[in-house]
Amino acid sequence: MPALSDRPLAFVDLETTGSTASVDRITEIAIVTLVDGVSQSWSQLVNPQRHIPEFITRLTGISDAMVAAAPSFAEIAAEVCQRLDGCVFVAHNARFDYGFLKSELRRVGIDFRAAVLCTVKLSRRLYPQSARHNLDSVIERHGIVRRERHRALGDALAIHDFWRIVAASQPPAALAAALQEAAEKPSLPAWLDATDVDALPEGCGVYLFFGENGLPLYVGKSLHLRRRVLAHFAADHRAAREMALAQQVRRIETIACAGEVDALLCEARLVKELQPLHNRQLRRNRDCCSWRLIERSPGHWQPELVQARDLERGGQQALYGLYTSARQARTALTKLAGEHALCLSMLGLEGSPGKACFAQQLGRCRGACIGAESPVQHSLRLQQALAGWRLQSWPFASPALLAEGDLQHVVDHWCHLGSARDEAELAELLDHGTPAFDRDTYRILVKHAARLRALPAAVTA
Structure with missing residues (x-):
């Protein structure tokens, strides 16, 4: 096979409706090919068949009106493949463009694979003294003609010009070493399509593993996506379950997130939607239950098990713990009783007051069941024991916002309505109403209550 620098090259840039290949779509594509020293440029607007967010329009200048009469990606897929055929796929931050294009082609039944060269990696390798290697910095550093930025053809031509400068100015040995490093792929199992790894981003997000026939296997999150995903395929697995998962993976998808909260919420939502085989803790908990204290007689307070669906969302002042089943709730309360010498009869877990409970017979109860301890004193100790389980009530009279990056998470009574980037998206979320209470969403959001x-009032009116 000829050296990378001697093969036909295709400099590619995409504009998209967002950063998530599994959800967003291409709005413009440009391919500049370089074959035997001759360059040829091509670009095409693409109808993404969905709304282009306002912040994307502000960045790229591409609006819904501009793409309304443009072909869909399915209509140009064959031409895209023809132009890329036999070429090294070259892009700035190639994981994004290659992964996005591969996802679009997969949707129309095309399994696209190519050798990939990332010019961000190439720039870092050849110019380590430079602090920045984004496309604006590369353009400025090398005096490249600045064309229309954040438009596909302008950016693809800038990458092409950078390559021309590098190829003309670098010693052949240094260029060959830099190309080898920039095109390097990590070691992966033979059963996994290695090209999927080129789409893995470095930052925060959620990753999805799929097996044969698109079967969802696992959904995970990480602040360092690429590092975490590759760790799944390390050779030193300590658990058989981890090894089994790694052997079943056939495809990987990722979703970039604005930060930790966004990743946690996205992970919890996707686990419930997809029901992956290897996710257990987050799969089913919408019908959760909790303990509520009720006064059975003057001074005698007893826990009562209530379902979340029967409660005012976030409005209860004396709820304790969240459980996936009544059995789990009773087990937890029984354990708490043992730790604090509480009476099982007074708690309603066995027998009835007036008869010694089993724990009292073993000397593990202070005798509230037989009158050795007053109901008032027992109730006070119960409330103290439950204090660490107490759920936080919703502190606002209306929905609230939690800012993270360019997103505003919209929250109402500990339920996540969605995330908005502008006022239009916010208004749309508020019109949809509040979803059912979810235990995992509550646990995620309550840890960040101080940021809400x-x-x-003008927005909620």
């Missing part, structure tokens, strides 16, 4: 800010 109430929506202005």
Whole structure:
């Protein structure tokens, strides 16, 4: 096979509706080929068949009106493949463009594979003294003609010009070493399509593993996606379950997230939607239950098990713990009773007051069941024991926002309505109403309660 520098090259840039290949779509594509020293440029607007967010339009200048009469990606897929055929796929941050294009082609039944060269990696390898290697910095550093930025053809031509400069100015040995490093792929199992790894981003997000026939296997999250995903395929697995998962994976998808909260919420939602085989803890918990204290007689407070669906969302002042089943709730309360010498009869877990409970017979109860301890004193100790389980009530009279990156997470009574980037998306979320209470969503959001800010009255009106 000829050296990378001697093969036909295709400099590619995409504009998209967002950063998530599994959800967003291409709005413009440009391919600049370089074959035997001759360059040829091609670009095409693409109808993504969905709304282009306002912030994307502000960045790229591409609006819904501009792409309304443009072909869909399915209509140009064959031409795209023809132009890329036999070429090394070259892009700036190639994981994004290659992964996005591969996903679009997969949707129309085409399994696209190519050798990939990332010019960000190439720039870092050849110019380590430079602090920045984004496309704007590369353009400025090398005096490249600045064309229309954040448009596909302008950016593809800038990458092409960078290559021309590098190929003309670098010693052959240094260029060959840099190309080998920039095109390097990590070691992966033979049964996994190695090209999927080129789409893995470095930052925060969620990853999805799929097996044969698209079967969902696992959904995970990480602040360092690429590192975490590759760790699944390390040779030193300590658990048989981890090894089994690694052997079943046939395809990987990732979703970039604005930060930790976004990743946690996305992971919890996808696990419930997809029901992956290897996710257990997050799969089923919408019908969760909790303990509520009720006064059975003057001074005698007893836990009562209540279902989340029967409660006002976030409005209860005395709820304790969240459980996936009544059995789990009773087991937890029984354990708490043993730790604090509480009476099982007074708690309603066995027998009835007036008869010694089993724990009292073993000397593990202070005798509230037989009158050795007053109901008031027992109730006080019960409330103290339950204090660490107490759920936080919703602190606002309306929905609230939690800012993270360019997103605003919209929250109402500990339920996540969705995430908005602008006022239009926010208004749309508020119109959809509040979803059912979810235990995992509550646990994620309550840890960040200090960051919540109430929506202005003008917005909720």
